[in-house]
Amino acid sequence: MMSTSLRINGRNWEVSALDERTLLIGPADKVDILSGIHETTKLLEQCDISEILDIIPAYQSIALVFDHVVIDVKDEIRSLQKQLSTEFSQISPPKKHEVLVCYELGLDWKEVESHTGLNREEIIKKHSETEYSIATMGFTPGFVYLEGMLASISTPRRQNPRTKIPAGSVGIGGSQTGFYGLESPGGWQIIGRTPNTYFRVGDYPPTPFSVGDKLRFTPISKQEFESLEQENRLS
Template identity: 50%
Template sequence: MKSRLLQLNNSSWLVSALGEQALLIKPQGDKASLQLIHKSCSVIGESSIPGVVDIIPAYESIAIIYDRVLNDLESEIEMLSKAFRNISAENYSPQKHVIPVCYELGPDWEEVENHTGMKRDRIIQIHLAGANTVAMMGFLPGFLYLSGLNEEIACPRKQEPRSQIPAGSIGIGGKQTGVYSLESPGGWQIIGRTPLSFFDVRKDPPTDVRAGDQVVFERILEKEFFTLKDGGA
């Protein structure tokens, strides 16, 4: 199936097959804004498209996953167009999440201080003042990629990733903040931990956070971290 154009949320999108059971759509023209991506995800989610089981936003595209093998691209686009016709993004309303962070539990402060040329307290002050948006979720379930990091404290990922990073770790990777929902390997510069969990397979849906949501960080002390974590926060 070759690429075709689709009208969505007052914009033109290039549609192409992503395997047999998925479509990839990308805005045409200038570089896609995260706001356009997230509003358009909201429209897709409200459209009740037959067979759609997941909608996955990235920085510049959206993947639409189906539970069936897709037909020819023209008929699939026609179905999408009909579904989008009466749906508006005006009701799009991202949630706000307050994430407590214990910065004393960050093991990479020496590297971050050396790279930025700033003291820890100043870096924390800048990090707390950031306006963060959940740009997307990946590379493991519930991992939050947050845009909005002040470039003054941007840091490259570690040259040698760790084999084990605790769940709840807060890290800097380039111009992003990342939140590790689960214990995993990783190469971000870890500057703190949160006692909150952002993925629970027993819940439906397993996470309350969506791409496009806003995040504010709130500083807590180490004692508060363990009190909240032991309390099942």
């Protein structure tokens, strides 16, 4: 596989072809990888390069999807480098989000309490008082992976995943927390649910979140959840 390098904002990125229309870039140095990916993703988005259809960040790399077949990786990178400034003076600050959660709708409290040795109130307090960073998004549309969860509430994924998790479910999977944008199968330990819809196919972009954004959970009652859910259905 042919590879070369690209320099963005003073940092070198190794580049390789992922498929005929996609290049994969990863940091040449392995220092502070995730924050570097978040920063570079925002910079690339701000550059608004017309031939790049999509920019997809992950934990170790960023995929650049082009509107044409990439014939020669090195030629493509030379062209891309000309369109990029090697130094950027300003990066948009991360957005901050509040996500309402009804912890009464958790499905796996018994498992989480048993593993952590904490009671429900203690877990809710730790989970909701932490400010998280959005690490990446996938494995299904709208699924949000968050970093920054306290180790004291880390809980392994379920041994037997569910075939159906309601949209908006908030869960813990190992050392991470996150939530489901759509109804889907899943193996995370569900501790609550948000009444709001954070993934809409007809919207552009379909989600209000970006990698690197900050997020906090705010507890609400089941009555508040049902009221907000009904409002959302009517809107």
